[in-house]
Amino acid sequence: MHKAFEVTVLGTSSASPTKYRHPSAQFVRMEGEYFLIDCGEGTQLQLTRMGLRMHRIRYILITHLHGDHFFGLPGLITSMGLHGRSDKLTIAGPAALQPVLEAILACGETTLPFEIEYIVCDPNRSEEILVSPALKVVTVPLKHRIPCTGYILKENGPELKLNVAQCEKLKIPVQSYDAIKSGLDYVQDNGTIIPNAELTLPGNKNRSYAYISDTIYDETVAVAVRDCTVLYHEATFLHELEARAKETYHTTALQAGKIAAMAGVSQLLIGHFSARYNDADELQTEARNVFANTEVAEEGKTYTV
Amino acid sequence: MHKAFEVTVLGTSSASPTKYRHPSAQFVRMEGEYFLIDCGEGTQLQLTRMGLRMHRIRYILITHLHGDHFFGLPGLITSMGLHGRSDKLTIAGPAALQPVLEAILACGETTLPFEIEYIVCDPNRSEEILVSPALKVVTVPLKHRIPCTGYILKENGPELKLNVAQCEKLKIPVQSYDAIKSGLDYVQDNGTIIPNAELTLPGNKNRSYAYISDTIYDETVAVAVRDCTVLYHEATFLHELEARAKETYHTTALQAGKIAAMAGVSQLLIGHFSARYNDADELQTEARNVFANTEVAEEGKTYTV
Numbered sequence: 108m109h110k111a112f113e114v115t116v117l118g119t120s121s122a123s124p125t126k127y128r129h130p131s132a133q134f135v136r137m138e139g140e141y142f143l144i145d146c147g148e149g150t151q152l153q154l155t156r157m158g159l160r161m162h163r164i165r166y167i168l169i170t171h172l173h174g175d176h177f178f179g180l181p182g183l184i185t186s187m188g189l190h191g192r193s194d195k196l197t198i199a200g201p202a203a204l205q206p207v208l209e210a211i212l213a214c215g216e217t218t219l220p221f222e223i224e225y226i227v228c229d230p231n232r233s234e235e236i237l238v239s240p241a242l243k244v245v246t247v248p249l250k251h252r253i254p255c256t257g258y259i260l261k262e263n264g265p266e267l268k269l270n271v272a273q274c275e276k277l278k279i280p281v282q283s284y285d286a287i288k289s290g291l292d293y294v295q296d297n298g299t300i301i302p303n304a305e306l307t308l309p310g311n312k313n314r315s316y317a318y319i320s321d322t323i324y325d326e327t328v329a330v331a332v333r334d335c336t337v338l339y340h341e342a343t344f345l346h347e348l349e350a351r352a353k354e355t356y357h358t359t360a361l362q363a364g365k366i367a368a369m370a371g372v373s374q375l376l377i378g379h380f381s382a383r384y385n386d387a388d389e390l391q392t393e394a395r396n397v398f399a400n401t402e403v404a405e406e407g408k409t410y411t412v
Numbered sequence: 413m414h415k416a417f418e419v420t421v422l423g424t425s426s427a428s429p430t431k432y433r434h435p436s437a438q439f440v441r442m443e444g445e446y447f448l449i450d451c452g453e454g455t456q457l458q459l460t461r462m463g464l465r466m467h468r469i470r471y472i473l474i475t476h477l478h479g480d481h482f483f484g485l486p487g488l489i490t491s492m493g494l495h496g497r498s499d500k501l502t503i504a505g506p507a508a509l510q511p512v513l514e515a516i517l518a519c520g521e522t523t524l525p526f527e528i529e530y531i532v533c534d535p536n537r538s539e540e541i542l543v544s545p546a547l548k549v550v551t552v553p554l555k556h557r558i559p560c561t562g563y564i565l566k567e568n569g570p571e572l573k574l575n576v577a578q579c580e581k582l583k584i585p586v587q588s589y590d591a592i593k594s595g596l597d598y599v600q601d602n603g604t605i606i607p608n609a610e611l612t613l614p615g616n617k618n619r620s621y622a623y624i625s626d627t628i629y630d631e632t633v634a635v636a637v638r639d640c641t642v643l644y645h646e647a648t649f650l651h652e653l654e655a656r657a658k659e660t661y662h663t664t665a666l667q668a669g670k671i672a673a674m675a676g677v678s679q680l681l682i683g684h685f686s687a688r689y690n691d692a693d694e695l696q697t698e699a700r701n702v703f704a705n706t707e708v709a710e711e712g713k714t715y716t717v
Binding site (some may be wrong): 122123124126130142148149151154156171172173174175176179181182185186189190201203204206207210211214215216217252253255281 | 429452454457480482487490506511512516519521522557
């Protein structure tokens with residue numbers, strides 16, 4: 108049985124929020140852990156409206172320091188403190204995030220009753236910033252007007268199931284089972300190798316969720332997110348505004364579809380829509396022309412990875 | 413005819429917003445000028461929802477640097493810039509406001525297409541921070557956990573009307589009319605004094621709006637807001653939590669009613685309610701027991717001063 112791996116969209120606007128769209132934020136549940144990706148202004152209220160409990164969030168991943176991606180962070184952190192959080196919170200983001208957050212809290216003489224651990228992302232290279240037996244988080248360097256990092260959240264468990272009957276028959280010691288499930292061959296004391304394929308059966312494929320916002324159209328992103336299960340990619344403009352997208356380091360819906368198709372992902376979610384589009388139908392149609400399994404990210408909706 | 417003097421309430425929560433209450437912010441229209449008082453997280457969205465155009469705001473008055481009173485300011489200012497504002501914006505608040513706002517904008521490499529003029533309020537004394545022939549804004553030092561300033565917005569026009577028939581009969585030169593309307597006597601070339609009362613009639617009384625949040629119960633506030641038309645006073649708790657109010661430097665609804673009664677204001681508006689109160693009926697009842705003309709501030713509602 109797969110564990111829940113779900114993404115709830117909290118905001119789909121770009122820089123200017125509208126009456127119906129909040130700035131970027133997503134709540135992700137994976138392997139029993141809760142992540143918030145980006146935290147635009149009003150995120151704490153969106154969480155409350157959607158019945159998502161802020162105290163569950165253990166990791167916050169911030170892509171970059173434009174306001175529509177982090178202006179909700181001081182308020183969220185302050186509220187976590189007011190609600191008596193004591194668990195450590197881990198925040199990943201650019202180097203400038205920690206000093207500015209500390210300056211904001213200091214000017215209100217706010218002290219938090221919990222520890223914040225900061226992970227500084229290098230905007231120029233991909234890094235594994237979190238690794239556990241169950242999951243990992245990998246960064247994707249993005250090309251935007253300021254240092255910017257995408258994130259891939261991946262299940263990290265063994266993709267092979269033990270062929271228990273066969274292992275017992277061959278008297279494989281139980282303490283070797285984990286190594287075998289991870290894909291290694293078994294080596295007997297006399298040097299005989301029992302190939303992994305004889306000891307395992309295909310299991311669940313690890314799923315992955317890539318969050319790519321904000322970026323100019325950049326085919327290296329397709330390489331980085333290759334074979335991800337679900338790709339969230341910004342699609343700020345329709346392709347008729349390609350020049351505007353390039354100038355502002357954003358992507359068109361058509362280009363987002365191209366990245367998804369090149370990367371061979373299973374599903375594309377698009378968001379970060381310019382305020383000029385009252386509804387996102389045209390953006391969806393445009394992306395679907397290139398990559399059929401495209402969905403428009405809708406606020407309040409939960410997507411299964 | 414009175415010019416419009418109106419207050420639209422954008423937020424009525426205290427530190428923790430709820431599903432139904434946003435943090436502090438009020439939009440005030442007086443003498444054709446538009447003010448924003450406090451700017452909690454989500455204020456720009458509240459303005460949009462209520463059809464209030466952010467570009468009209470010329471003055472922003474911030475009481476103090478707790479998040480529920482200013483975490484919406486970076487987003488509002490950024491959006492003003494994105495929407496092409498070119499008019500100067502004047503922001504009044506504590507000394508620490510300008511550096512923290514500049515640090516927040518700098519980390520996103522945001523440059524604004526308009527000038528911001530900062531007025532630093534001295535939290536320890538009352539000052540006239542804005543004065544024009546039509547209006548003035550006066551600060552009220554408040555006692556809170558950090559430096560905090562209330563504001564009184566006052567009409568500043570002449571309260572006397574000219575008795576034109578009498579002035580013409582006495583051959584008063586037109587260039588002396590303004591001095592007479594401001595209350596001065598007229599002095600003829602031969603030294604004869606014509607008392608002001610012979611030349612004027614009672615006109616409109618200048619109205620005033622006092623915004624008092626956040627503060628411990630403090631009777632010096634009643635002195636400062638004496639005879640104001642409408643007093644907005646925080647009423648975070650019911651009086652059964654008087655000890656908690658004192659400890660956190662807040663006021664109870666009963667105490668807010670007392671301040672209004674002592675000050676002799678015409679109307680009391682209460683707000684800044686603790687998240688523990690789902691509705692504000694009890695708070696209203698408690699304040700009305702002391703001061704009958706009390707209204708609960710409701711988000712989206714406009715009050716005439």
